[in-house]
Amino acid sequence: MPSKTSLLAAVLHALPAFAAVHEKLTVVPRGWSESAVHDDAEITLSIGLAQRNIDQLESKLMAVSTPGGLEYGKHLDVDATRAMFAPSGVANRAVQSWLKGAGIRGIHSDGHWVSFTSTVKTVNTLLDTRFAIYDNNGVSILRTTEYSIPDDLAGFVDLIFPTTYFGEAAANTPEGSTYTKRAFDSKISDVEDCKEWMTPSCIKRLYSVGDYKPDAKSGSRIGFGSFLNQSCSHSDLFEYEKYFGIPQQASSVALFNGATTRQDSATAHSEEVNVDAQILVGVSHPLPLIEHITAGSPPINPNLNHPAGTNDNEPYLSYFQNLLSQPNSALPQVITISYNDDEQTVPKSYADRVCNMIGMLGLRGVSVLNSSGNNGVGTPCMSNDGEDTIQFTPSFPSTCPYITSVGGTKGVSPEVAWDQSSGGFSNYFSQPRYQKAAVENYLANHISVATKNYYQPYTNFKGRGFPDISAHSVDPCYLAIVNDELYEVCGTSTATSVVAGIIGLLNDARLRINKSPLGFINPLLYSLAYTSLNDITEGGSVGCKGVDPETLWEIPGAGIVPYASWNATEGWDPVTGLGTPDFQRLKRLVLSI
Structure with a gap:
């Protein structure tokens, strides 16, 4: 040799x-x-x-x-x-x-x-x-x-x-949530109506958390990623806890790539991560929370949504590389990322590398969740390769087959698909085996042949389908505190934090009886857990109308696809995935395997 x-x-x-x-x-x-x-x-x-x-x-x-496999739950450590x-x-x-x-x-x-x-x-x-x-x-x-x-x-x-990657670093407010300022009232009696606002108690009722009480010492930990110079405001988190009667709990902080934590409201830009932390506490208190703050911006291929001077793509590569260097004892078992990018703005080689690292975290026993986005079928619906091809616009890293993508619903009774919940099919990643049967069922039985033929030029039906699961996003919005002010917050980023909190509770239940954390949950979702979800069968998403669905501003040069939409159906669909969580049913399932 x-x-x-x-x-x-x-x-x-x-x-x-x-x-x-x-x-x-x-x-x-x-x-x-x-x-x-x-x-x-x-x-x-x-x-x-x-x-x-x-x-x-x-x-x-x-x-x-x-x-059911012989190796199920036998996660690797950092050295292996x-x-x-x-x-x-x-x-x-x-x-x-x-x-x-x-x-x-x-x-x-x-x-x-x-x-x-x-x-x-x-x-x-x-x-x-x-x-x-x-x-x-x-x-x-x-x-x-x-x-x-x-x-x-x-x-x-x-x-x-950066070689063939075009872009310029300039951190902007990320997409993923919308904010509406409200009058701050110290009374909480007025916010318990789940038809007007979504509060911690509303979330727990909607998803059957009930009176489950997690153990802060069980070993279950939840992490959330902060990018683009954002930091969670500790004072806002404490104010949120006080407002909703939650015992005071802080999040710990891990700094990557020379990042700093900013607690000055004038520079913290804390909107997105504040919401992450507050919703997580509302669902999973007192489980420990870890905020991972990563400095820097990655390369970007600009498109109409992300022009040359507005690189708000997140530095995922540095983030996941730093996570993988940590021992299992320092890793949270579930991580939520409330940021996403148009898939085509992320160079393919970079996306491949990031996706593989997410898969390695799954091997380590970590569930990585990502919001699918708030653009429905997509925007700008135009390729950025110079060919000006009209196409649907999937989002990354939700299209990575090793991540759990979370879409959005609206309403409480009934809960239906949100028309801005991003979903569809990847142009980068092929369809993973674990979801083939579910996606094929949708394409064969829940979308007409005529519609499928009409969409064929605009999407890749053989690509990874997303989202995988969903949760409440809007109608009503969530309440959060940002810079000492009360806001209504909507979007799939809120849904992702809800699902992450529930997975943290499920891990808590398993760890307390000496079972492993759930780790990469998609094979579980598609093989068994779909029967323990609330299947969303009404509503649908829209897109490719030539406007930004969040701002309603016209996007010059955007592609327009008349009638572009995905429908919510029985089983998996590219709006709500397999459905929304039911904690009690999921708990019974995960304790039995």
Whole structure:
């Protein structure tokens, strides 16, 4: 068997031979103009080292996540996961040696990423490419439309960025919720009518939580991700607890990538994460909450929803890499992410890497939840590859097959599908085995042949279907406190926090009788738990009307698909997934497996 040294030597010997182009843009995204850049200009790039055994991830994850299997619930620890999937030392050394051979210094590697700064001239030669300055509405970025790497490095590198990724970091208020300010009243007697506002007691009644009392020491923990310079306000959380008669409970904080926690209301931008924390406390108190704050912004391919100067894509890669480095004892067993992006604005290689890391968290026993979005069938319904193809717009990371996507409902009695609940089919990820039967049932029995044929040019019926589950989002809205003011808050982000809180309660029940946490729950949902959900069969979603459904502002150049909609039906549908949770029925089920 050849040694690692001989393998590395063989790699280095072959470096001059370039492989096929590693990544390429068919056309430059709309609106960008090109100009030359000086050879001596500096550029900083990061090389994502290929993770090993990725072809085994799906089968291993299904084995530990499918009820009835011999490995069900036997989750891995940090060392076992790292041993199985971490990039090889050979890859790390080969990439660094390649860079050093090109005269590059100041190289940094954490074992997963190799980063460096060099001149444009050196990088152009290194990657057999031509970087240029691209301008769009006053934003200037340094990018290329394609790059190559040596033949014998191709298997060691997943991606290099930012190269073919267009965008500019500028944190904005994220999508996912809408806010309406209300008069603050210290009395809570007026908010117990579940037809006017959604309160903690209303949530518990709607989803049959009843008088279940979790144990703060059971080991069940819930986490929520904070991005885009947002931090949960502790004072707002305490005020919320006081307002609804909940014993005071703070969330702990973990800081990633040099992030800071901001408690000044003028700079905290805490709307989204405040709502996450408050709804979670309302559902799952006193289970411990952990806020993960991640600094930075990732690469973005702009589209009509996310122009060049408005990079509000979240730094998922850094977030999940940091989570995976933690021991199981520090990880929450359920994580809610109330942010989402149009799938097409996230480069495919980046999306693949993020999705695989979510799968690895599932192997560790973590349920990762994401709000499906508030855009119904989608917006802007126009491709961003320069081809201007009209198409539905799925959202990421909900389209990752290893995440649990949460859609939205409205009303209380009856509870029906919300017309802005995002859902549909991925253009990046194929349909996972665990949901094939459910999706095929929808396509065969609950959507007409004529409608299916009409939608065929606009969507990918063989893609991963989302959402998987849903919860209340609007009519009535939730009450939350932001910057010491009372607000009505609506959207799928609220639904995701509700479902995360209920999964935290289910984990609490299991851990108290020495069972494992639920981990990746989709195989359970589609094989058994769908009978313990409230199937939503009325209502539907709409979209592709040329306007932003949240603001009703016209989107110039957006694609329009007349009558675009998904209907809620018996079984799975791309509006509400399999339905909404019934805690008591779910508890009986998860304690029996």
